[in-house]
Amino acid sequence: MIQLINPATRQPLENKEGFFADTAGNRFPLVRGVVRIVTESNYTDSFGFQWNKFQKTQIDRESKTLSLSKERFFAQTGWENEDLAGKNVLEVGSGAGRFSQIVLDHTKANLYSVDYSDAVTANYKNNGHHGDRFHLFQASVYEMPFPDNSFDKVFCFGVLQHTPDFKQSVKALIDKAKPGGEVAVDFYPVKGWWTKVHSKYIFRPLTRRMPHEKLLKRIERNAGWLMKLYSFFDKIGIGKIVNRFLPIVDIRGTLPPGLSKQELKEWVILDTFDMFSPEHDHPQKISTVKKWFEEFGMQVTFADYIIYGNNFSAATVKGIKQ
């Protein structure tokens, strides 16, 4: 077991049934099954809204055909399920818990997951039944309730670009790994000057300020014809050039094959909301993240694109803490 601490004072926390407290009397309540290290709303509110609306959409277990999260988790980490048995694994930015589900259903690891938003409520509904092996906290990567040098494995997928200070987030993850422990991250990559020549970065200054409900309604209303236009441009061979200017997620490049028509539309709406609503979206160069890993005492074992699920790729950096 990892000794929980109050991240502000570093004092140990004790389970008092219904809340956790340190010796000075600072309390952290258990709300809807989750220990809340932060309670106030913050810059991740769009994610709390999104993951509670689309609680089950991306969870492999909820689908007969889907295994994308499983393929991605094991391809990107390179970890074997047998090796994780009994290990303490930290997941940062767990969202609705698509990767929490993989660790809990397919390994015997003890999983500690944090997310800064109320997405933890959705994750608890999806994975709370795992009981003692699953420890879930609403907390920021910068103020996690664990001592440094605690975890055998740390992973953080789809999160770093959405934090205000990418480099400090990388440091915060590495701080929590044990010497000899492994850290794996993925993120939106900067591929060149054209990365930000994209509908996402053109419309975001407007869309990230819109009330979440209003933005979602607008996306729901327009998803149908935008999907048709996207397929049409693909069919006539100009999709690779023009589809990046359509205000819709990259269907071919990011969404799994084999979804029913209705599932596909749900994924499109979710991922389009996910691209337009977050407060922060700061892609990074793989070489820069590799350099930061080294600066924070990691031996880098991988810094490149990992291919998973046939033709998807994810910019990934991995290393071992020295």
Ligand SMILES: C[S@@+](CC[C@H](N)C(=O)[O-])C[C@H]1O[C@@H](n2cnc3c(N)ncnc32)[C@H](O)[C@@H]1O
């Ligand atoms: C795009 S979602 C990815 C969720 C999940 N990893 C997945 O792949 O489905 C990004 C998540 O990062 C969380 N997040 C953003 N900033 C964070 C921070 N400072 N600390 C912890 N989580 C954070 C958001 O609340 C959100 O749930």
